[in-house]
Amino acid sequence: MKLGDGVEQAIHSVAMLSGLSADGVLSAAALAEFHGVSTSYLLKHLQALSGAGILQTVPGPRGGYRLARGADEITLLDVVLAVEGREPAFRCKEIRQRGPNPLPQRYMTRPCQINAAMLRAERAYRAELAKTTIAAVLGELAEQDMDGAVVARGCAFLEQHERKSS
Amino acid sequence: MKLGDGVEQAIHSVAMLSGLSADGVLSAAALAEFHGVSTSYLLKHLQALSGAGILQTVPGPRGGYRLARGADEITLLDVVLAVEGREPAFRCKEIRQRGPNPLPQRYMTRPCQINAAMLRAERAYRAELAKTTIAAVLGELAEQDMDGAVVARGCAFLEQHERKSS
Numbered sequence: 001m002k003l004g005d006g007v008e009q010a011i012h013s014v015a016m017l018s019g020l021s022a023d024g025v026l027s028a029a030a031l032a033e034f035h036g037v038s039t040s041y042l043l044k045h046l047q048a049l050s051g052a053g054i055l056q057t058v059p060g061p062r063g064g065y066r067l068a069r070g071a072d073e074i075t076l077l078d079v080v081l082a083v084e085g086r087e088p089a090f091r092c093k094e095i096r097q098r099g100p101n102p103l104p105q106r107y108m109t110r111p112c113q114i115n116a117a118m119l120r121a122e123r124a125y126r127a128e129l130a131k132t133t134i135a136a137v138l139g140e141l142a143e144q145d146m147d148g149a150v151v152a153r154g155c156a157f158l159e160q161h162e163r164k165s166s
Numbered sequence: 167m168k169l170g171d172g173v174e175q176a177i178h179s180v181a182m183l184s185g186l187s188a189d190g191v192l193s194a195a196a197l198a199e200f201h202g203v204s205t206s207y208l209l210k211h212l213q214a215l216s217g218a219g220i221l222q223t224v225p226g227p228r229g230g231y232r233l234a235r236g237a238d239e240i241t242l243l244d245v246v247l248a249v250e251g252r253e254p255a256f257r258c259k260e261i262r263q264r265g266p267n268p269l270p271q272r273y274m275t276r277p278c279q280i281n282a283a284m285l286r287a288e289r290a291y292r293a294e295l296a297k298t299t300i301a302a303v304l305g306e307l308a309e310q311d312m313d314g315a316v317v318a319r320g321c322a323f324l325e326q327h328e329r330k331s332s
């Protein structure tokens with residue numbers, strides 16, 4: 001089981017965008033540069049985040065991305081589902097119904113116990129991700145950022161690259 | 167995030183093998199036939215289960231697979247980790263350290279808050295999978311198998327295909 005690299009890039013991007021001023025946006029190229037990743041690859045994930053209503057896309061030459069809602073209203077689960085899709089990790093192929101002696105159709109009214117157990121675990125995973133907002137992650141970061149260097153790093157970059165959309 | 171099809175096949179195979187008599191084994195070909203899957207693909211997963219100490223491999227022309235320990239001592243987590251590997255789904259690439267202004271090395275003493283949050287969710291997922299044994303899954307199945315047809319289906323196949331290794 002593996003999450004794509006896009007999840008890490010998307011979470012870091014959302015965290016970065018939360019530092020913008022009210023009318024500011026950041027281009028995909030700037031986000032990609034800051035994180036040292038491919039712009040075209042990141043763009044795909046930024047579009048997924050827009051599609052999921054996590055980011056707003058401001059079009060035009062001074063356009064870019066900004067959060068569509070507060071960082072305290074965006075959970076890690078929101079970002080993971082936007083980037084990876086909403087399907088569960090375990091995708092039951094109903095192999096009970098295959099082979100020389102498939103299970104009769106009347107047993108198919110409820111999910112296989114194996115599928116049910118796997119989905120229970122997935123619910124626990126998602127519930128945990130849903131507990132953590134981007135704002136909470138940034139709060140933890142600030143707590144550990146004793147001399148302010150981590151926050152200063154992001155702020156310096158934003159100051160240089162933020163675009164004012166209005 | 168997606169688990170490979172091998173997980174479903176491996177769990178069903180382990181469940182099937184739990185129905186063998188004490189000195190019985192089942193060939194990979196028989197397990198593949200019952201589940202209507204490719205023998206070569208299933209073999210890869212059976213070998214992973216053997217490698218993880220979940221199955222025993224009995225060599226020779228009358229050989230095959232059997233459980234290495236009781237179905238009440240094999241959890242879904244054991245099977246998932248055997249087939250999918252032990253690495254977490256979220257694999258932090260430390261993109262904090264990339265780009266034009268990487269985070270200084272002294273901040274690398276503890277994991278990024280994002281990584282820590284993602285790993286918390288993974289622990290919840292694994293804890294849930296670790297709660298469910300193959301025996302428990304089979305117990306739930308038996309409870310719902312009112313007319314015994316599901317169990318009978320497996321038993322009939324085992325009767326025909328079980329090999330006595332001694």
